[in-house]
Amino acid sequence: MKKYILDFENVRKEYDGKVILGDIDFCLAEGEFLTVVGPSGCGKSTLLRMILGQERPTSANRFLIDGREISHPDITCGIVYQGYSLFPHMTALGNVMFGRRPELDCKAHRKKAMEYLERVGMAEHANKYPVQLSGGQRQRVAIAQTLIVHPRIILMDEPFSALDPITRESLQKFMLEIWRDAKITIIFITHVPEEAFFLGSRLVGLSQYFAEGMIDSPDGNHGARIVFDVEVSKLVDKTTRDFKAAVQRLRDECLEAGCVRHVKNIILEHPDAIMTLTSEQKGECSPT
Numbered sequence: 001m002k003k004y005i006l007d008f009e010n011v012r013k014e015y016d017g018k019v020i021l022g023d024i025d026f027c028l029a030e031g032e033f034l035t036v037v038g039p040s041g042c043g044k045s046t047l048l049r050m051i052l053g054q055e056r057p058t059s060a061n062r063f064l065i066d067g068r069e070i071s072h073p074d075i076t077c078g079i080v081y082q083g084y085s086l087f088p089h090m091t092a093l094g095n096v097m098f099g100r101r102p103e104l105d106c107k108a109h110r111k112k113a114m115e116y117l118e119r120v121g122m123a124e125h126a127n128k129y130p131v132q133l134s135g136g137q138r139q140r141v142a143i144a145q146t147l148i149v150h151p152r153i154i155l156m157d158e159p160f161s162a163l164d165p166i167t168r169e170s171l172q173k174f175m176l177e178i179w180r181d182a183k184i185t186i187i188f189i190t191h192v193p194e195e196a197f198f199l200g201s202r203l204v205g206l207s208q209y210f211a212e213g214m215i216d217s218p219d220g221n222h223g224a225r226i227v228f229d230v231e232v233s234k235l236v237d238k239t240t241r242d243f244k245a246a247v248q249r250l251r252d253e254c255l256e257a258g259c260v261r262h263v264k265n266i267i268l269e270h271p272d273a274i275m276t277l278t279s280e281q282k283g284e285c286s287p288t
Contacts, residue, residue, distance in 0.1 A: 010061040025275050033202070204229050
């Protein structure tokens with residue numbers, strides 16, 4: 001039986017009356033590599049912070065991680081940010097050791113941290129400070145810092161966006177190796193459709209550009225919801241026609257503000273995709 005590590009129903013987030021995320025329905029099986037895309041301002045990072053426990057939803061019928069309500073950050077989730085998150089006054093080894101307070105003696109803790117640096121290909125740079133490392137190397141150390149706490153979920157908020165194309169592709173392949181070896185759940189936000197298809201086993205698109213009810217244009221304050229949810233076949237060759245067609249479909253159906261679907265017709269093809277709609281949202285009755 002499939003085990004779901006995340007289970008959301010009608011999750012809503014507002015800031016000062018402005019709806020950012022509206023009626024998010026979603027469940028995620030353990031061990032998935034989920035990539036999340038969407039237009040600017042659709043709430044991708046907000047959703048990540050809510051999963052981490054840094055923020056609370058304004059309202060929700062269910063907002064569960066591993067069967068319990070998400071209330072605060074803990075070691076269930078580790079996170080790798082877009083900006084480099086290492087402590088500048090600590091070496092690579094020191095940063096990884098700081099990722100988890102030693103449960104063993106200092107010597108054993110140091111050995112464990114070195115094992116994780118070895119795992120991410122950074123053991124020879126253990127005594128260097130962040131300023132002495134390239135952007136890709138710093139992100140590898142940040143990943144080791146996250147892995148050492150043994151999280152159930154790794155959250156990644158556009159972690160490779162500041163890197164050059166060659167380093168970015170190298171780290172994409174590296175993350176796939178980590179995912180396969182560790183059998184961990186990863187949620188990866190990106191603004192690059194090609195990256196989303198290359199990495200993901202499941203791809204979700206958030207967008208505020210959809211219509212609901214009796215109108216055919218987006219409401220200015222209904223927030224974003226999931227408008228694209230597909231199972232990703234392993235499109236590993238970015239030059240093939242199938243890969244390019246999948247990317248173009250995503251652009252057309254999720255990323256282009258001019259393409260507005262009604263909520264009854266959005267693309268929810270993944271077997272775990274869910275959506276709860278009221279009769280009013282479906283346009284089956286007029287609002288009272």
